Amino acid sequence: MYTGFYEEIHEEFREVVREFVAREVTPHYQAWESAHMMDRSLWLAAAENGLLGLAVDEEHGGMGLGDYRFRMILDEELARADALAVSLALHLHDDWVLPALLKFGSAEQQAAWLPRFMDGSFVSSVAFTEPGAGSDLRAVRTKAVKNDDGGWTLDGQKTFIGNGISGDGALVLARTDGSDVRQRGSESSFSLFLVEKRDNPGYQPGRQLEKMGLKASDTAELFFAGVQIPHANLIGEQGRGLDYAKAILPQGRLGIATSAAAITAEVLRQTLSYVGQRQTFGHSVSEYQNTRFQLAELQVGLEATQRYVAATVDAFNAGELDLVTASKAKLFASERAKASVDACLQLHGGYGYILDYPVAQAYLAVRLLTIFGGTSEILKETIAAELG
Ligand SMILES: Cc1cc2nc3c(=O)[nH]c(=O)nc-3n(C[C@H](O)[C@H](O)[C@H](O)COP(=O)(O)OP(=O)(O)OC[C@H]3O[C@@H](n4cnc5c(N)ncnc54)[C@H](O)[C@@H]3O)c2cc1C
Structure with a gap:
């Protein structure tokens, strides 16, 4: 950025990021491009350097760096190292999924999930897009139906999901009002869930999509067949999913x-x-x-x-x-x-x-x-x- 945009504290942070990129990204980037996926080592090293969940407050073990200029330094240093796919993967985690949890997650959800967001043990995806619903999210067909025990059963299909294969779970937009999925839903038809892959055999990544660029990041279809979601994983209120998105x-x-x-x-x-x-x-x-x-x-x-x-x-x-x-x-x-x-x-x-x-x-x-x-x-x- 131009002179004067950053302060000394940002430039000190840049040193940490530059060293992290030189040590943990550059030596592995070609291998990740060939594998079409990053290693978990990237996330664990980022966590160790305090680079995941910058905005998480100190109460939850974070650094509370809500000033977006810190985030921009990551972009700049990754661009400088020609490691653009890492930038994309981190943005999905930190700028799409994390804000949903910080803005709309309950105190219990934040206490349970934020440490995992920051320690690299929960790499997340945002799963809004479907084969028939990209620009028009009211066309989303994936649906969650409430069980007798208060939990939810999720069925549907998502596509173009970054970190879809390598990640541990996703912020999923799903219909929860029982409306006919062949019709566009209403503003209140949808809810957001944080869904874990672990112990959920119905949560299956599909094929790795062959992108023209950014090959070191994985992008995939996701299939949900009878996935069980505890009610505690509903973000905010039922029916507010589109508002939150x-x-x-x-x-x-x-x-x-x-x-x-x-x-x-x-x-x-x-x-x-x-x-x-x-x-x-x-x-x-x-x-x-x-x-x-x-x-x-x-x-x-x-x-x-x-x-x-x-x-x-x-x-x-x-x-x-x-x-x-x-x-x-x-x-x-x-x-x-x-x-x-x-x-x-x-x-x-x-x-x-x-x-x-x-x-x-x-x-x-x-x-x-x-x-x-x-x-x-x-x-x-x-x-x-x-x-x-
Ligand atoms: C590499 C990659 C990674 C992605 N990662 C994610 C991810 O992690 N999570 C996720 O949920 N999604 C992800 N996406 C999906 C992405 O956000 C959608 O592809 C995008 O929103 C467009 O939706 P679509 O592909 O269905 O296109 P469509 O909505 O089918 O649009 C097709 C064309 O029609 C135009 N169009 C549509 N509606 C209108 C309108 N009303 N007026 C004028 N023009 C219109 C569009 O601009 C476009 O040019 C990713 C996509 C790619 C390619």
Whole structure:
């Protein structure tokens, strides 16, 4: 980010993160890409360094680092190490599932789950999307039916679920009003559950989905067949699931916006270095007016993104981030990242197309950012609705 955005305490935190990434991520990243999955060692090491559940308060054993600038340092350092899949996996855990527990979990649920979120023993997924329900969550068909003993039986199917194979459980959006799943539900048809894979044979990850990028993170289908959920795992009130999902969206979208800004900055930095070294016609590529004009435009675009994202982070830190503001930041930052990385790839010539080059990996990674967590089109609908 730009000079003056971070304070000394953040830069001290950066040292911890940089050392963690160098020791626990970089040496293993290629192996994780080949395996299409990270090792649990990543989560355990992150836990040991206090990097999971930054926002968890001291009462629950956390550090209470609710200032989102700490989170951004993780994004920046992982982008610097070209380990973008780790960033995605951590965001799902910390910016989607954890906020649901922190905002809507009962005192008992927080006492039971928060330590496991932070010690790496419960790696979580967010399981909203289904084959027939992505943008339109009211089309979710997975249903939970109340048992005589007060618990719930869950049946259904989810797809595109990050950490779906490697993780230990998921925050699941399910219908709980008994409505006909072939029809769209109402606002109060759904509830959220924290569902554990352990001791639940009906909870089965399906096949690993072959993504175009971010290969070191696993993304899968999930199948629920008669999964038993204790009533204690219902988050908040029955029928409020969609409200809760919407309430965690601002943080989820903020995390995508900050990732986008971090990737844009890192790829531009790498490109500046590349064009300075690459020679054509007896000149370095950086000498051509086209290159200099391109780089100037990319730099202005980056600074605009950073300032816009920073204002959104300020709103989050002040407890004032609403859905529309977060949607605007995600829309702007992710679309800018897509365009900027594309332009940087072009400046690499043929090498930009070769996967050994980080710019090619980044190109494949940023393509997700305008889709996941709300497509750009859905974000525009949200923004336009407020305009009237
Ligand atoms: C790699 C990856 C990881 C993911 N991880 C997760 C995860 O961990 N957990 C999870 O729950 N989900 C996850 N998702 C799902 C992701 O959030 C959805 O793919 C996304 O919300 C879009 O839903 P969809 O794929 O069903 O597209 P659709 O909703 O079918 O949309 C198809 C197209 O139609 C457009 N469209 C839809 N409705 C409208 C409208 N009203 N107006 C204008 N245009 C519209 C969309 O913008 C899009 O261009 C992941 C997806 C991917 C690809």
